[in-house]
Amino acid sequence: MSHPQLNQDPRWRAMVLPLFRFDPNSPEDRPFGLGTIFRIDPWGGCATAFHVVEEMLTLDAGSMRVRDNVRVAALEIEGIVYGSPPLPEGAWRPLSGFFAVAGKTNPPLLHERPEIRNVTELACLIVSRSHARTPMPYLPVSLDRMPEIGEMVTGYGFAGLDVSSDVEGDDRPMSQYLYQSTGPVVEVTPADPASSMPWPRFRVAAEWPSGMSGGPVVNAEGNVIGVISRGWTGEADSTATHFAGWDISRQTFPTIDPYGVRRFRGFAAIDNRGDVRFLGQDGEEAAAFATEHGMTVRAVSYSPETGEWLSL
Template sequence: MPNRFALNTFETFEIHSPRKPYGETANDGVPFPIDDPFGLRRAVVPVFLRNPDGSAEGVGTAFHVDGWGRLLTADHVVDRIRTHHLDQVSPDTLIEVDITRSSHAAVLLGYGVVFGTAAIPSSCWAPMDRVDAILTEKNVDPMAALRGRSSPYQIGPDIAGMSAVLQPDAPPFHTVPVNFQTYPEVGEAVFAVGYPELGFEALNGDEIARYLKEGMFGVYGRVTNLCPDGRGNRPSPGFEVEADWRPGMSGGPVFNERGEVIGIVSSSLPPSDEGPGIGYATSLAMIPNASRLVPTLDIDNPGCRLGFGVYRTDPWHLSGVFKSQDDAEHLRTQLSPGYCVGWGSHRLGGDNFMHSMPK
């Protein structure tokens, strides 16, 4: 099974591929280190809770999806910094969380190979200025709700979208393709990535730096069960995998054999004498509105994003793709005549851009 997985990560106009398939000698279900500082390490990143005093606490994993700083993770990875009131919003909507006032989530970007002892450059810390989740209604005591003692809403699926604040000199932020339409199948091989050694503990600079080089692990497994209605009291549709997913991997991507993310690591039961470990992943395809967490992606075409392209048709040349029309127009004014700006779908890692009318 491991030889089937050769994952790609993308950077603007350049495709990055691993030198060989991941885990050629790995055992199914067992975590193994990934020695790939310039590929997945720039797309799958550790998440920390950074406090006003400068200390940092590891909380899980996230992954970048659009080239503009949008990430996905498990909601429970970032719920500790949530400071909102659920009774102030409508059900089945996205909620924005202000995490800029005190302790906040931040991801640590990979900056390549460093020899000797070196401090982490400040540009490698990317704080989150927005975290979105999906709300659903819950059954509550009507009298308790009237007295303001209980919210009628709850966080739904274990998935959250985050927006990173990137400094101008930040290291490259690669992406992975996300598939919101393909359902997992029982017996299907999957591959999860995350930081299993990253626990809920305060870390110093040297310990944090170690994760840039040694902390990322991969785990192969097979889908054993589908849970479209979620498990327990939480409406988080997902699927079970026979694998040892350790706590710090929460929020990490779960890939299918085509290298597309179809799930997010949510929870797990460790191996025991009675049997192997069982991991539970949130399923992207089983959540009807999950794609609203990443509005910049072209949901119909995994690996593509929606934006404003600056291009010339004869001969064809794509000069850039931007989230903002103003940024695209600014680039166009600096180019030779013949370039235009249009809204469309851009395949990350190349110059394939399909012009379309904005919705």
């Protein structure tokens, strides 16, 4: 059985982050661990499992938003930490945006409020970085690569997040170590709208304990093909949601080009030599940059690694 192994690679700690919740009315209280998120694009976009943040959300005029009595933030520690040092300045990264496709219940009684229903198990969060000294790190995501039975995949996440065997209660120290666990895919299930869990799933013979939920599942090519959904401590039987086989992943993660790994969709300012000089998600911002520098604006699919772009 594949048990979680500690991952001490600073690059992974820069791309895979633990998620916590706070009570804004009691800022002195201890944060509470929720699960794992991971960076997927150059603009702070992150992916996670919907159930990781589901209890933090409410419906407001038909739209989802974070509850008033909750704040959500990721803990960014880029590097290897030993012992119990103080957190660096800016380590708590607040949630600045959220999107997910979700359903809602229709209560039988008029005085009851509808509740959010998880129908995709995918969510996109915007979490900025604490600095811009180097380009934003992110994992390559493949939205069209189906998992195959027998192939080896690795799940990453914060196993045992916020759990301490030594001290219980609100005074316990935060435990947040990144782990990984590898195993073969043993079952692939397509999306089923009639199911209580209608999203597409695949089972893996690996141990992905609590706290790893929301973490990336990476194939042998090094590409993320799904998000950890659930697992059990001591059990080599875990489940993930895969991106391929339906269009929900494209709606949830619109910055990623579904037809090419490490390609992104956005608005580009292009100079007279045909080179991209600015790429972003705001068309007006791209247009302002292009006007100021005498360039043209196009909606493109762009590869930061090669500089190649395709007009959309």
